[in-house]
Amino acid sequence: MDTFKKILAGVYLQYEIIFCMGYLEPWERRLINTIVFCSIFLMIFSAYVFLPDYLSNLMELFKSHDSNSGFQPMS
Amino acid sequence: MKNRKFVNSDIEPKKNGIHHTNGYRSSENIIKSKLTNEHQDNNVATDKYKSIHDSKESFEEAPLITACLTYFGFYLLMIIGYINQLFFEPKVATEKNRDGYVPLFDSFERFYLRYVYRRVKDCWNRPICSCPADTLVLKDRITPDFGWSFEFTGTTTKCLNLGSYNYLGFAQTSGPCAEDSIKSIEKYGIATCNARRELGTNALHIELEELTAKFFGVEDAIVFGMGFATNALNLPSLLSPGCLVVSDEKNHASIILGLRLSGATIKVYKHNNVKHMEKVIVDSIAYGQKNGKPWKKILIILEGVFSMEGSIVKLPQIVEIKKKYGAYIYLDEAHSIGATGSHGRGVTDFYGVDPKDIDILMGTFTKSFGSAGGYIAGSKSLINFLRANSHAHCYASSMAPAVTQQILTSMKIIMGLDGTNEGKKRIDQLARNTRYFRKRLAQIGVITYGHEDSPVVPMLVYLFSKIGAVVRTLTTRNIAVVGAGFPATPIMEGRIRFCLSAAHSKDQLDYALSVIDEIGDKLGLKYSRKPKDPNPIEY
Numbered sequence: 070m071d072t073f074k075k076i077l078a079g080v081y082l083q084y085e086i087i088f089c090m091g092y093l094e095p096w097e098r099r100l101i102n103t104i105v106f107c108s109i110f111l112m113i114f115s116a117y118v119f120l121p122d123y124l125s126n127l128m129e130l131f132k133s134h135d136s137n138s139g140f141q142p143m144s
Numbered sequence: 145m146k147n148r149k150f151v152n153s154d155i156e157p158k159k160n161g162i163h164h165t166n167g168y169r170s171s172e173n174i175i176k177s178k179l180t181n182e183h184q185d186n187n188v189a190t191d192k193y194k195s196i197h198d199s200k201e202s203f204e205e206a207p208l209i210t211a212c213l214t215y216f217g218f219y220l221l222m223i224i225g226y227i228n229q230l231f232f233e234p235k236v237a238t239e240k241n242r243d244g245y246v247p248l249f250d251s252f253e254r255f256y257l258r259y260v261y262r263r264v265k266d267c268w269n270r271p272i273c274s275c276p277a278d279t280l281v282l283k284d285r286i287t288p289d290f291g292w293s294f295e296f297t298g299t300t301t302k303c304l305n306l307g308s309y310n311y312l313g314f315a316q317t318s319g320p321c322a323e324d325s326i327k328s329i330e331k332y333g334i335a336t337c338n339a340r341r342e343l344g345t346n347a348l349h350i351e352l353e354e355l356t357a358k359f360f361g362v363e364d365a366i367v368f369g370m371g372f373a374t375n376a377l378n379l380p381s382l383l384s385p386g387c388l389v390v391s392d393e394k395n396h397a398s399i400i401l402g403l404r405l406s407g408a409t410i411k412v413y414k415h416n417n418v419k420h421m422e423k424v425i426v427d428s429i430a431y432g433q434k435n436g437k438p439w440k441k442i443l444i445i446l447e448g449v450f451s452m453e454g455s456i457v458k459l460p461q462i463v464e465i466k467k468k469y470g471a472y473i474y475l476d477e478a479h480s481i482g483a484t485g486s487h488g489r490g491v492t493d494f495y496g497v498d499p500k501d502i503d504i505l506m507g508t509f510t511k512s513f514g515s516a517g518g519y520i521a522g523s524k525s526l527i528n529f530l531r532a533n534s535h536a537h538c539y540a541s542s543m544a545p546a547v548t549q550q551i552l553t554s555m556k557i558i559m560g561l562d563g564t565n566e567g568k569k570r571i572d573q574l575a576r577n578t579r580y581f582r583k584r585l586a587q588i589g590v591i592t593y594g595h596e597d598s599p600v601v602p603m604l605v606y607l608f609s610k611i612g613a614v615v616r617t618l619t620t621r622n623i624a625v626v627g628a629g630f631p632a633t634p635i636m637e638g639r640i641r642f643c644l645s646a647a648h649s650k651d652q653l654d655y656a657l658s659v660i661d662e663i664g665d666k667l668g669l670k671y672s673r674k675p676k677d678p679n680p681i682e683y
């Protein structure tokens with residue numbers, strides 16, 4: 070648990086350095102944090118919603134490719 | 145055979161009918177052919193220096209990801225700065241009722257100072273309240289409004305000093321230098337209140353000029369009250385429009401200012417790159433001035449130890465080039481005088497080059513001598529010319545007596561004229577400290593620039609935010625260092641500059657190194673991908 074905490078602290082420190090948190094005023098920090106977390110959230114959300122569909126489509130493509138031994142456009 | 149080849153290519157432009165360039169073209173080719181022939185003869189001698197000294201100098205590249213993050217951080221700060229500027233009134237005095245006036249300050253500079261630099265201002269301009277010896281005392285201050293203003297808390301912090309240019313440790317509050325300086329105040333007062341040409345010359349100045357000339361083994365020397373002015377005001381008296389100056393790209397601001405004032409044509413070569421310098425000279429000689437006339441004179445201008453890069457100039461190769469093309473050399477030894485060479489006489493001593501081969505030896509007393517001022521040493525005729533023509537000599541107030549005495553006493557100690565081996569001890573101590581510190585840093589795994597023997601040790605941290613983080617963290621651990629970022633360096637190359645001193649002891653360096661090791665892990669400064677020396681470093 071302790072090492073996990075340490076790793077997390079290290080990651081947070083790197084995040085702070087990359088986004089110059091040490092130089093920013095509180096409201097600027099909040100602004101950047103919001104933007105970053107919003108974009109991460111959106112990414113995860115869209116992955117959750119759309120990725121399964123995409124993946125199953127992709128699987129389909131490979132499967133049809135295998136069985137027919139020729140390229141078949143999806144219809 | 146070789147020459148015939150060049151003759152053929154000489155004729156070719158004529159066929160194309162490019163008459164106006166072809167005169168210069170052909171002379172360029174002749175020079176080039178000469179060059180290639182001569183080069184083979186000289187190679188043996190040059191290669192010797194090259195192989196010894198190139199291996200000691202290191203400039204490691206940054207990982208690509210670091211470069212990207214550096215630019216990302218910088219643009220982020222700029223964008224936030226612009227947002228700030230758009231929506232908020234700056235918390236500093238703004239001009240009012242000034243309709244019809246144009247702003248007094250350059251807008252980008254003002255923006256940069258207010259919205260980017262302001263955030264890290266606490267890492268610079270730090271007031272001290274003690275002698276900048278091996279340790280110094282920082283005045284603590286806090287900023288209630290993110291760098292717009294500062295308040296003193298009334299407390300102080302004693303820090304290990306890794307930032308002052310006190311190479312030989314002559315910045316002292318006691319000892320022979322301090323005692324002699326106090327005596328000179330009793331005799332001459334604090335200031336001379338006049339220029340050298342009027343009533344501002346006293347016996348100390350004459351003695352210092354003679355001693356400086358003797359120190360370098362040249363005919364004569366002239367001293368000035370300020371190192372920056374030595375460059376900025378003497379270069380214009382030596383150069384005029386129509387002269388060619390070949391200047392290193394990392395030269396100090398004072399040199400650049402002097403060159404601009406002089407109106408000479410400035411050609412810049414890549415930092416410490418002798419090949420590029422030779423190419424620049426050859427090309428310039430070949431093409432001549434814009435109006436087709438040959439150059440009045442050619443001056444190569446460089447520094448001994450570069451203050452931001454920590455590299456040592458490749459003097460022997462440059463002296464060869466100078467002799468080949470009949471150019472003059474102006475060598476600024478601000479950081480190298482006292483700090484390099486086994487006798488502390490700068491880079492000429494370091495490489496064993498005859499100081500008479502360098503036409504103009506310039507340097508400052510601000511660093512190794514623990515004083516202030518600058519000198520120019522060289523031939524009698526050069527110095528007499530400067531005595532008659534230099535603005536700094538004619539118009540600037542002369543060097544203060546106590547300052548002069550400090551230089552005199554410290555120079556005598558370095559030369560061993562005081563009858564002890566104190567000077568030799570200091571030079572050796574500095575050399576040992578330098579080697580040890582640089583080797584340990586390499587072992588820790590941070591990237592440092594420059595030559596193994598240079599006491600200026602820039603440690604690359606790249607990211608703009610890491611400069612502030614390192615300086616602030618080191619201050620909490622009682623180590624005072626100097627950070628340098630854009631615009632003093634390229635955006636990519638934010639760095640922490642350590643300046644070593646003979647006053648540091650091994651324990652102090654070990655403490656600093658252990659802290660650097662620790663924060664290097666924490667903040668991620670260990671960029672180096674070079675193999676590390678597994679053995680412990682001997683002091």
Ligand SMILES: Cc1ncc(COP(=O)(O)O)c(C=O)c1O
Binds near residue numbers: 398476478510516
């Ligand atoms: C190369 C060089 N020349 C000149 C100067 C100016 O000297 P001073 O500080 O004595 O004015 C400096 C100072 O940093 C320097 O680094």
